[in-house]
Amino acid sequence: MKDVFVLKLNPNASSGRSGYRLRNLFRRYRDDTLRGLAVDDQGLIYITGSTTSSATFPVTASALQSSATTNVHVFVSVIDPSKDPTTALVYSTYLGGTNFEEPFGIAISKGKVFVAGYTASDDFPIGGASQLTRAGSYERVHHANWIPRRAVTLR
């Protein structure tokens, strides 16, 4: 029963005697793990992680992938901290195939989001990838410390 949390901390604006303002930006998911966080120039927060809560995970209408199997899958969410915490989740999607996935990091460059991780799914959604088939098995990941990686452009 693990949840994801995201905080925005403003160390510059102190209010009161010695306190600092913290905002809880994100309603917590269930059985989720956060693996990466990035912030773009507009202040939007991009997070990625793994989730098993396929029924309760919040997915937005414009999601790249709005449903997933019961395995562990990648999620990618965008949070607008300027909005109310209940509407701050401006984008959220699954990322995965029938098998399981795990992300390792997220980055933003020139308006594009890059997510890196490993997948054990043969039907992982790929677009314009240089490697179109999965090259290793999950066991190989663990025994040989070899990780097949994919990168997907979301925006």
Place this chain on the structure above:
Amino acid sequence: MRLVFALPFCLVAFAAPPDRPAVSKSALTLLSRAPMQFEKLEKDQWIGHGPALSIASRSRHPDPHRRSLRPRGVRRRAQGRPLRSHRAGSPRHSVFLRRWRAPAARVIPPAAVRTCIPESTWSITVRARTSSTISRSRRAPMRRASPALSRRRRSETSERWRTGADSGSHQLGQRPPVVYQRRGAHELVAIESRYSLDGDGAVRLKLGDYDRSEKLIVDPVIAYTAYLAGSASDIATACVVDSKGFVYIGGTTNSTDLDWAGTEIIIRPPIRA
């Protein structure tokens, strides 16, 4: 400089950072990295690992092993031999702290420990990436820490790195590192620290008296600390700082009462004087 070497201080050689425009870097290390730890390597040599901002990996003194400063019983090093360079990882740097006086292991009585929070800052001027000069911008005298001082110090956290308006040059100011030692399980003893400017442009760190038998912790980046915790286990796995100084923390929690919406979190200075 003569005066500096005559004082019973320990010195660290700092090099001027050539071009370090990052406002966010220092704040990023604030929460995501461990403080600088100094370990005793040899009889007269200490090594520190940590997120220092500007580091030289060897002593800048023309003759750091001259006889008058060498402790008794310590062999003379070969002239010009660089100190060993340790790099724990690519984002980290190493600092050498060379003890110039003979080691005198003594325990300072609590009444004699000065608990000062240094307020002096140095500004480093970088001109068109050709040469680096360091000028003293503001150097307030050492003062005893008071609640008012602590508040002002925290409010100046965002001004640790300032960008000047001069054409082709940037002014970077860095607060002296927090230096402390542990006494017992829960007590921290603050040690005086301030920068001094060497003749060749190297910035050195001067420390006050400290207990030489205990580990010395020099932390150049920590500005404040806070406990962000619920009732169960909480793990922060990501930390990002944007250009405005906002700190974004993401992680995973098992706590059900983790709700910081609009709450005031008391952020403590790292060492309470």
